[in-house]
Amino acid sequence: MTTTSRPPTTSGAWREGDPVGSRRFVGLGAVELERGGVLPDVTVAYETWGELNAAGDNAILVEHALTGDAHVVGEAGPGHPTPGWWDGLVGPGSPLDTDRFFVVASNVLGGCQGTTGPSSSAPDGTAWGSRFPFVTVRDQVQVEALLADRLGIERWHLVLGGSMGGMRALEWAVGHPDRVDRAVVLASTAYATAEQIAWCQAQLLAIRSDPHFRNGDYYDQHTGPDAGLGIARRIAHVTYRSELELHERFGREPQGSEEPLGGRGRYAVESYLDHHAGKLAGRFDANSYLVLTEAMNSHDVGRGRGGVPEALRRVRADVLVVAVDSDRLYPPRLSHEIAEGIGGASLHTVRSDYGHDGFLIELDQVGAVVERVLADPA
Numbered sequence: 001m002t003t004t005s006r007p008p009t010t011s012g013a014w015r016e017g018d019p020v021g022s023r024r025f026v027g028l029g030a031v032e033l034e035r036g037g038v039l040p041d042v043t044v045a046y047e048t049w050g051e052l053n054a055a056g057d058n059a060i061l062v063e064h065a066l067t068g069d070a071h072v073v074g075e076a077g078p079g080h081p082t083p084g085w086w087d088g089l090v091g092p093g094s095p096l097d098t099d100r101f102f103v104v105a106s107n108v109l110g111g112c113q114g115t116t117g118p119s120s121s122a123p124d125g126t127a128w129g130s131r132f133p134f135v136t137v138r139d140q141v142q143v144e145a146l147l148a149d150r151l152g153i154e155r156w157h158l159v160l161g162g163s164m165g166g167m168r169a170l171e172w173a174v175g176h177p178d179r180v181d182r183a184v185v186l187a188s189t190a191y192a193t194a195e196q197i198a199w200c201q202a203q204l205l206a207i208r209s210d211p212h213f214r215n216g217d218y219y220d221q222h223t224g225p226d227a228g229l230g231i232a233r234r235i236a237h238v239t240y241r242s243e244l245e246l247h248e249r250f251g252r253e254p255q256g257s258e259e260p261l262g263g264r265g266r267y268a269v270e271s272y273l274d275h276h277a278g279k280l281a282g283r284f285d286a287n288s289y290l291v292l293t294e295a296m297n298s299h300d301v302g303r304g305r306g307g308v309p310e311a312l313r314r315v316r317a318d319v320l321v322v323a324v325d326s327d328r329l330y331p332p333r334l335s336h337e338i339a340e341g342i343g344g345a346s347l348h349t350v351r352s353d354y355g356h357d358g359f360l361i362e363l364d365q366v367g368a369v370v371e372r373v374l375a376d377p378a
């Protein structure tokens with residue numbers, strides 16, 4: 001059985017603005033795409049915390065990374081709250097203080113957690129699958145701008161995100177300079193590099209080579225391309241961590257009583273990657289993984305704008321660029337390039353042994369820089 005989630009994006013099971021769990025949904029109508037074509041009936045799933053003030057000037061947009069979603073923090077209250085991916089960062093008295101700010105997070109266009117993506121229903125009532133169009137980071141930001149319009153937010157007090165979320169935060173600052181007062185771009189880049197595209201190629205091929213992929217039209221099948229998605233996650237996950245962390249954590253240890261030396265058993269690090277592969281296949285749609293990966297590959301703030309330096313000169317927001325010192329996927333030089341290209345931008349380096357995932361793990365350091373940015377008048 002495929003584990004692909006089928007969000008209620010066009011099923012009619014939701015009413016605009018009404019919460020479904022912690023999510024709300026908004027229908028944005030047809031959206032024209034940068035590379036051509038129109039996506040009819042785009043739905044966006046989002047969550048909010050805090051209240052928009054009367055002046056409408058306290059809104060903060062949190063941008064998730066590749067496999068994240070709108071669920072930035074778990075629900076408060078009794079029961080078994082579903083954890084969020086940046087728990088501790090949003091709430092009363094937290095760095096993104098909901099006593100002061102209206103915090104918004106939405107699932108990205110092409111995703112699989114409620115916003116229109118390849119697993120959503122096309123107008124003919126069947127899943128888009130292979131027919132889902134190519135979308136870019138700019139398309140994703142355009143959809144977020146439409147969401148902001150619908151929420152009555154003219155300008156963001158702050159837009160922040162890491163990795164793919166940092167791409168969108170930067171694209172907001174470049175593409176909508178009059179709508180962003182501050183931006184924090186973590187562990188990200190102004191353009192996808194050759195090496196990032198190269199790592200992504202292996203991941204795209206892993207999914208497309210899975211016999212259960214069926215050119216992307218697998219939703220009515222018993223089994224989806226979970227194996228291919230798992231291989232993609234294994235490749236990606238190694239790039240998200242550091243060599244030192246993997247060495248110190250796993251070394252050459254076998255997994256439990258398994259015998260990796262000729263007995264077909266696994267090393268502990270292999271078991272760890274198997275675990276992350278299975279976990280992602282259980283919560284993420286392979287087609288969304290492809291669409292979002294290709295969107296990340298499309299990322300280049302300079303495209304059609306006279307190049308990256310020219311594009312960065314458009315930014316009017318106060319920008320803090322945050323590098324993770326051990327990040328080998330988005331190495332600090334890429335953060336330096338952004339900071340140098342934006343007049344007056346600041347640069348901060350997070351100290352972490354974890355590599356790229358440091359922007360998700362080093363919450364104290366990330367929280368401190370966010371507090372610093374919010375303390376500064378724009």
Ligand SMILES: CC(=O)SCCNC(=O)CCNC(=O)[C@H](O)C(C)(C)COP(=O)(O)OP(=O)(O)OC[C@H]1O[C@@H](n2cnc3c(N)ncnc32)[C@H](O)[C@@H]1OP(=O)(O)O
Nearest residue numbers: 067068069082083084085255268269271272275357360361
């Ligand atoms: C609520 C949610 O699901 S969040 C959903 C949204 N997800 C996202 O936004 C993606 C962002 N998150 C991530 O990418 C990752 O979860 C991260 C970066 C936060 C994980 O970082 P860390 O906290 O360092 O987790 P780490 O990489 O150490 O993995 C821990 C897991 O590996 C497992 N593990 C550790 N060693 C081994 C081993 N030898 N064999 C098998 N499994 C192992 C642990 O049991 C643990 O399992 P669990 O997560 O199911 O409890």
Ligand SMILES: N[C@@H](CCO)C(=O)O
Nearest residue numbers: 065066067068163164
């Ligand atoms: N671990 C993160 C890394 C991507 O930047 C994710 O899965 O979204």
